Amino acid sequence: VGTGSVSGMLAEMLAAGINNNTATIASSALHVEEQVLEWFRSMLGLPAGSSGLLVSGGSVANLIGIAVARTAKAGVDTKRMGVRALPQNLVLYCSEETHNSVDKAASLLGLGTDWVRKVPTDDDFRIRVEALEEAIRRDLEEGHRPFCIVGNAGTVGTGATDDLSRLADVAERFGLWLHVDGAIGAVLALSPALCPRVRGIERADSVAFDLHKWMYMPYAVGGVLVRDREAHHRTFASSASYLGQTERGPEADAHRFHEFGLELSRSFGALKVWMLVKEHGVDRYTRLIEQNVGQAAYLAGLVEEHPELELLAPAPLNIVCFRYRGAGIPEERLDAANREILTRLQERGIAVPSGTRVRGRFAIRTAITNHRSRRSDFDLLAESVVAIGREVAAEVSGDI
Numbered sequence: 342v343g344t345g346s347v348s349g350m351l352a353e354m355l356a357a358g359i360n361n362n363t364a365t366i367a368s369s370a371l372h373v374e375e376q377v378l379e380w381f382r383s384m385l386g387l388p389a390g391s392s393g394l395l396v397s398g399g400s401v402a403n404l405i406g407i408a409v410a411r412t413a414k415a416g417v418d419t420k421r422m423g424v425r426a427l428p429q430n431l432v433l434y435c436s437e438e439t440h441n442s443v444d445k446a447a448s449l450l451g452l453g454t455d456w457v458r459k460v461p462t463d464d465d466f467r468i469r470v471e472a473l474e475e476a477i478r479r480d481l482e483e484g485h486r487p488f489c490i491v492g493n494a495g496t497v498g499t500g501a502t503d504d505l506s507r508l509a510d511v512a513e514r515f516g517l518w519l520h521v522d523g524a525i526g527a528v529l530a531l532s533p534a535l536c537p538r539v540r541g542i543e544r545a546d547s548v549a550f551d552l553h554k555w556m557y558m559p560y561a562v563g564g565v566l567v568r569d570r571e572a573h574h575r576t577f578a579s580s581a582s583y584l585g586q587t588e589r590g591p592e593a594d595a596h597r598f599h600e601f602g603l604e605l606s607r608s609f610g611a612l613k614v615w616m617l618v619k620e621h622g623v624d625r626y627t628r629l630i631e632q633n634v635g636q637a638a639y640l641a642g643l644v645e646e647h648p649e650l651e652l653l654a655p656a657p658l659n660i661v662c663f664r665y666r667g668a669g670i671p672e673e674r675l676d677a678a679n680r681e682i683l684t685r686l687q688e689r690g691i692a693v694p695s696g697t698r699v700r701g702r703f704a705i706r707t708a709i710t711n712h713r714s715r716r717s718d719f720d721l722l723a724e725s726v727v728a729i730g731r732e733v734a735a736e737v738s739g740d741i
C-alpha cells in the first residue's frame with residue numbers, strides 16, 4: 342500500500358478545482374506557499390529573509406541551489422556571458438554517494454560532470470573531509486576555481502549523512518557555497534531526537550528538501566531554500582513586458598515565484614502541504630519519521646541475527662541494504678543470486694524493495710518512507726528473503 346492519504350487526495354482535488362496559476366496573479370495561494378516555506382525555513386534553522394519556493398522535487402531543488410551557487414561564486418556574469426566567459430573551470434565537490442541529480446545539474450549548467458569531484462567516503466559512507474580539502478587544494482594549485490560543496494543529509498544509497506558542520510567549516514575557509522541535498526534527510530530537523538544528525542544544515546547557503554518522500558505527501562512536491570535572496574533572485578529574474586510589475590490590479594503585490602525558479606506557470610502544490618501539516622501537526626510527522634528509523638534498525642537487527650543474511654552498510658536512517666549469503670552460493674555468484682531473489686520477491690507480490698550496489702556488491706535496498714509500515718512487514722521480508730534465498734541456493738548448487 343502506498344502513502345496516499347484522504348486529506349492529500351482532497352487537497353489535490355481542491356487545488357485542481359480552483360485551478361489557480363501561482364505565477365503572477367496575487368492570490369491567497371501565494372500566501373499559502375509563503376507560509377509553508379516559512380515553516381520549513383524555521384524548522385531547518387535558516388535565517389529570516391531567506392528565499393525559497395516549492396518545486397517538483399529534489400532534482401529541481403538541487404538544480405536551483407547549484408544554479409544560484411554558480412551566480413554567487415563564478416566571479417563572472419555567467420547569466421549574460423555564459424560559461425565560455427569563465428577564465429577558469431568551476432569545480433563542484435560532493436561524495437561518491439551523491440545523487441545523480443547533482444551530475445544532471447552540473448551538465449545542464451554547463452559546468453560539465455568532469456568538474457564534479459566525487460570524494461571518497463568512510464566506512465559509514467560519509468564524505469572524507471580530509472580528502473575533500475586535499476581535492477580543493479589540488480584544484481587551486483592547478484588553477485581551477487572551486488565554487489561549491491554539496492553535502493548529503495541522507496544519501497540515496499544507504500541514508501548516510503555527511504558531517505555538515507565540518508563541511509560548513511571547509512566551505513567557509515575556502516569561500517565556497519554549501520548546498521545540502523536533504524531530499525531524504527532534511528526532515529530529520531523536525532525531531533529533537535534525530536536533529537543532531539543534520540546539525541550544520543542551518544549553516545548551508547541552500548538546502549533542497551522533499552515532501553513526497555519522507556513526509557508522505559502526494560507527488561510531486563519538494564522545496565528549496567536559499568540564504569542569499571539577492572543571488573537567488575538575480576539567477577532567475579529576467580525582464581519581459583508581458584510579466585511587467587503593475588502598481589495596481591491583480592499583479593500588484595504578487596510574490597513573483599517565477600523570478601526564483603525555472604517555471605512560470607505553477608500549480609497550487611502548497612495547498613496539500615499546508616493542509617496536511619495543519620491536520621497532522623509537526624509532532625505526528627516527527628513520530629512517524631522516528632518510527633521509520635526504528636523500523637530500519639529493527640530490520641537491520643533481523644539481518645544481523647540471521648546467519649544467512651548479511652548487512653552491506655550501516656542503517657543510520659530509513660534505508661537498509663542487505664543480501665542473502667547462504668552457504669550454497671559461491672562468492673562470485675552472490676550478485677546474480679541476490680538479483681534473482683529480489684526479482685522473485687517482487688514478482689510474487691511479497692514486497693517491492695529496490696536493488697543497488699554497495700561498494701560494488703549487489704544489495705537488496707529497503708527504503709522505509711511509509712507511515713503504514715509495520716514491524717511484521719519486516720519480519721515477513723526477512724523470512725521471505727531467507728526462504729527464496731534457499732530456493733535459489735539449491736538451484737545454484739544443482740547446476741554446478
Ligand SMILES: *Cc1c(COP(=O)(O)O)cnc(C)c1O
Binds near residue numbers: 398440442497523525
Ligand atoms: C530522491 C532523491 C533526489 C531526487 O529527488 P526527486 O524528488 O526524486 O526529484 C535527490 N537526492 C536524493 C538524496 C534523493 O534521495
